[in-house]
Amino acid sequence: xxxxxxxxxxxxxxxxxxxxxxxxxxxxxxxxxxxxxxxxxxxxxxxxxxxxxxxxxxxxxxxxxxxxxxxxxxxxxxxxxxxxxxxxxxxxxxxxxxxxxxxxxxxxxxxxxxxxxxxxxxxxxxxxxxxxxxxxxxxxxxxxxxxxxxxxxxxxxxxxxxxxxxxxxxxxxxxxxxxxxxxxxxxxxxxxxxxxxxxxxxxxxxxxxxxxxxxxxxxxxxxxxxxxxxxxxxxxxxxxxxxxxxxxxxxxxx
Ligand code: SAH
Numbered sequence: 001x002x003x004x005x006x007x008x009x010x011x012x013x014x015x016x017x018x019x020x021x022x023x024x025x026x027x028x029x030x031x032x033x034x035x036x037x038x039x040x041x042x043x044x045x046x047x048x049x050x051x052x053x054x055x056x057x058x059x060x061x062x063x064x065x066x067x068x069x070x071x072x073x074x075x076x077x078x079x080x081x082x083x084x085x086x087x088x089x090x091x092x093x094x095x096x097x098x099x100x101x102x103x104x105x106x107x108x109x110x111x112x113x114x115x116x117x118x119x120x121x122x123x124x125x126x127x128x129x130x131x132x133x134x135x136x137x138x139x140x141x142x143x144x145x146x147x148x149x150x151x152x153x154x155x156x157x158x159x160x161x162x163x164x165x166x167x168x169x170x171x172x173x174x175x176x177x178x179x180x181x182x183x184x185x186x187x188x189x190x191x192x193x194x195x196x197x198x199x200x201x202x203x204x205x206x207x208x209x210x211x212x213x214x215x216x217x218x219x220x221x222x223x224x225x226x227x228x229x230x231x232x233x234x235x236x237x238x239x240x241x242x243x244x245x246x247x248x249x250x251x252x253x254x
Contacts, residue, residue, distance in 0.1 A: 035076070037076065037078045037086075041073060041076070041077065041090050042073060043090065044072070044077075044091075044106055045072055045073045047092055047107075048064060048092070048106060049063075049064065049069055051107055052064050053111065056243075059114075059115065059228075059242060064111070064114045065114050065117075067118075067141060068113045068141070069110070071113075071140035071141055072106065072109070072110060074140065075133065075136045075137055075140065077089045077103075077106070077133060078090070080097075080103060080131040080132055080133040080136070080161070081097065081103060081131065082095075082096070082097065082098065090106070092106050093105050097154070098153075098154070099151045099153065099154055100248070101130055101151065101154065101248055102130070102248060104130075104133075104134060108245065109133070109134050109137060111226070111243075112191060112214045112226070113137055113138060113141070113191075115226075115228055116189045116214055117189075117212065118138065118141040118142045119142070119188075120141070120142065120143060121143050121188075122142040122143055122188040122189055123143055123144045123145075123146070123184070123188050123189075124138050124142045124144070124145045124187060124191060125145075125147070125148075125180060125181055125184070125187040125189070125190045125191070125203075126138065126145060126146070126147035126190075126191045126193065127147075127148055127177030127178075127180075127190070127192040127250070128147075128148075128149065128150075128177060128193035128194040128250070129147040129148065129149035129154065129155055129158045129172055130149065130154060130158070130193065131154075131161075132147070132157075132158030132161050132162050132167075134191065134193055135147045135158070135162065135170050135172075136162065136165070138191065139162075139167050139169050142188075142189070143169065144169050145169060145170045145171070146170075146171050146173070146187075147170060147172050147173070148172075148173050148174075148175050148176075148177035148181060149172065149173075149174055149175075149177075150174070150175065150176055150177065150251055155172055155173065155174035158172055175253070176253035177192070177250070178196075178203075178250065178252060179200070180200070180202045180203050180205075180206040185205075185206035186206055186207065186208035186211070187207060187208060188208050188211050189211060189213070189214075190203055190206070190207055190211070190213035190214075190229075191213070191215075192213070192214070192215035192216065192250070193216075194216070194247055194248050194249060194250040195217065195218050195220065195224045195247040195248070195249050195250060196215060196216070196217055196250040197217070197218070197219060197250075199213070199215055199217060199227065199229055199239070203215075204237060207229070209231055209232065209235050210231065210233055211230075211231050212228065212229065212230050212231075213228075213229040213231075214228055215227050215229065216247040217241075220249035221246075221249070223244060224245050224246060225241040225242065225243065225244055225245065226242045226243050227239055227241055227242065228240045
């Protein structure tokens with residue numbers, strides 16, 4: 001009789017421990033306390049902070065927004081690359097993700113995100129989901145992210161990955177992002193992560209007045225430039241070529 005409440009307390013403690021463990025494992029966005037990649041991720045962020053925009057300051061400032069650095073210090077990039085490339089996940093270079101595609105170089109992700117000047121209430125369109133990494137970074141700084149990927153297998157894989165990691169403010173769709181995502185428009189910000197020959201008119205149209213779009217423009221595997229497109233309150237467009245870049249091409253649905 002007397003042992004009964006004691007045993008019950010023991011069981012409850014165990015359940016409590018289990019519940020706490022489950023909570024830790026289910027922490028959204030994946031970074032558990034025992035993260036074996038914490039050190040290389042911190043080193044990657046330090047490097048991006050040091051490099052910044054460099055002395056040329058093509059955007060008028062030298063430093064990457066600390067909020068961007070903070071988010072990149074949390075998103076577990078190693079979970080967005082193929083298993084056998086995990087050890088290289090925090091090197092400052094692009095990596096293959098299959099289907100002839102790549103996850104962008106961390107410094108470029110930082111620069112593009114910095115250029116977007118994201119606010120917590122922003123709704124963002126990304127064209128070129130790829131691994132889902134850049135969408136995850138943006139999701140940490142904006143209200144909602146709609147992202148389109150033309151390779152169905154990549155779209156499916158990234159949708160599953162983002163859901164598993166708890167990014168419930170990201171919606172992934174398979175399709176040709178040239179046409180944007182009409183039903184979710186207009187967007188405060190648009191991010192294109194594949195190089196287009198020209199800025200797609202449907203994307204300009206789906207950009208909210210006062211909005212910004214960052215897009216690499218140029219020929220496939222030829223000289224490309226990162227371009228900042230700004231739409232003012234009256235709907236006028238201003239574009240600025242910022243720096244030479246190298247992206248996989250924006251392909252078109254046949
Ligand atoms: N943002 C990605 C980088 C992906 S590379 C990341 O963080 O991993 C560019 C991606 O754009 C590729 O996956 C490619 O398949 C995709 N893409 C190319 N043309 C496209 C189009 N017209 N619409 C949508 N996605 C496209």
